[in-house]
Amino acid sequence: MVVDEATGKLISEIGGKLNRVHGVAFSYGTGHGFITSGGDSTVTMFDLATLAVLGTTTAADDADAILFDKATGNVFTMNGDANSSSVIDAKTGKRIGTIPLGGKPEFGVSDGAGKLYANIEDKNEIVEVDARAQKVVRRWPLTGCEGPTGLAIDLAHHHLFSGCRGSKVMAISDAAAGKVLATVPIGPGVDANAYDPSSGLAFSSNGGDGTLTVVRGDGRGNFAVAQTVQTAPSARTMALDPVTHRIYTVAAKFGTPASGQRRPPVMPGTFEMLVLER
Numbered sequence: 001m002v003v004d005e006a007t008g009k010l011i012s013e014i015g016g017k018l019n020r021v022h023g024v025a026f027s028y029g030t031g032h033g034f035i036t037s038g039g040d041s042t043v044t045m046f047d048l049a050t051l052a053v054l055g056t057t058t059a060a061d062d063a064d065a066i067l068f069d070k071a072t073g074n075v076f077t078m079n080g081d082a083n084s085s086s087v088i089d090a091k092t093g094k095r096i097g098t099i100p101l102g103g104k105p106e107f108g109v110s111d112g113a114g115k116l117y118a119n120i121e122d123k124n125e126i127v128e129v130d131a132r133a134q135k136v137v138r139r140w141p142l143t144g145c146e147g148p149t150g151l152a153i154d155l156a157h158h159h160l161f162s163g164c165r166g167s168k169v170m171a172i173s174d175a176a177a178g179k180v181l182a183t184v185p186i187g188p189g190v191d192a193n194a195y196d197p198s199s200g201l202a203f204s205s206n207g208g209d210g211t212l213t214v215v216r217g218d219g220r221g222n223f224a225v226a227q228t229v230q231t232a233p234s235a236r237t238m239a240l241d242p243v244t245h246r247i248y249t250v251a252a253k254f255g256t257p258a259s260g261q262r263r264p265p266v267m268p269g270t271f272e273m274l275v276l277e278r
Contacts (some may be wrong), residue, residue: 001094005241013085015054023066025075027090034075035090036063043077043086045093046239059086062193065107071114072131078105078118087134097134101127107151107192109160117175117259119148119162125175126160135203140178145171150193150238152202158259161202161215163190170204170215172223182223187211191236199278201226205249209235212247212276247276 002011005174019039026033026048035044041063045054060082068075068090075088076099083104087097103120105127110116116129124145128138144147146166153160159181160173169183170193189208195201202223204213210233216226232251239248257263 005150005244005246008273008275014044014046014051014053016046016056017042018044021034022064022074025066025068027068029070029073029075030090032090032093034066034068034090034093036066036077038062038064038080041082043075043088043093055093057088057093058269059088059095060084060098065105067108067110067116067235069110069114069116070112070222071110074128074131076108076110076116076131078108079104080104080106081122085116085129099129099134099136101129101136102139103127106149109151109153110201111155111158112138113152117151117153117160120265121147121149122262124148124164126162128175128178140172140173141180142171143180144183145169145180150204152193152210154200155201156197157217159195159217161193161195161204163193163204165190170202170223172202172217174221174250177275181221184215184223184225186213186225187228189236192249194238194240194247196240196242198242198245203238203240203247205231205236205238206226207234207251209233210235210251212238212249218273229276231276232272235274245278248277249253249274257260 001112045078060079062081065078085099103123108118145164148162150163156173186204212229214227235249235251254264
């Protein structure tokens with residue numbers, strides 16, 4: 001679903017054979033967007049101007065989070081069940097490589113200079129990837145963190161913010177040193193993290209209790225919760241606009257899952273977008 005940021009109105013819907021969509025990434029230089037479908041392990045490429053579907057390519061099992069890396073001009077998927085990252089050419093939309101990650105990846109981020117970082121959910125660690133060489137070059141344990149999901153990066157200070165669903169904390173790592181600096185408490189059911197460089201604030205969206213945790217650092221490696229904002233139960237995905245500093249998250253009400261159904265069905269007419277401002 002494509003929504004006008006200024007008006008909140010639905011502009012269009014990107015169709016095709018999307019099956020359990022997980023993430024979206026943008027390559028502005030090529031004018032292409034990319035959508036992961038975890039249900040059939042595919043990535044759909046679309047035109048950013050017309051929103052027309054341009055084609056699909058196969059990634060790997062449970063294609064989940066996705067990111068664009070400007071240093072290589074490639075798109076990288078995080079494939080949970082396949083324990084890998086698929087490399088996709090942002091010009092052609094074709095898969096050009098596969099990176100074994102040694103565990104189940106959740107979110108990933110790019111430092112813009114050729115390094116990628118990803119949470120490894122089942123190992124409670126972070127892996128550092130050389131995006132050009134397409135291989136893991138380093139990993140470190142997320143001490144005090146269980147089940148890392150969401151991930152955000154502070155490029156200026158080389159800090160990584162991991163949302164730890166199992167332990168209900170945000171773990172802040174020094175990417176240069178490869179170690180955890182601090183953990184701070186967050187709500188249950190985290191699935192996404194974000195960082196606003198202008199304010200120096202990090203955010204955790206917690207779908208379990210419908211909260212947004214706001215974390216502030218003091219510049220000396222110490223971090224603390226600055227605010228807890230009420231959102232809505234199930235609001236766990238998130239996007240941050242660094243220009244307006246608005247945060248967007250979505251929520252819905254759910255029914256009872258049918259026998260053998262993996263997820264409960266969304267109740268018609270309850271899906272909504274929430275907009276948060278400073």
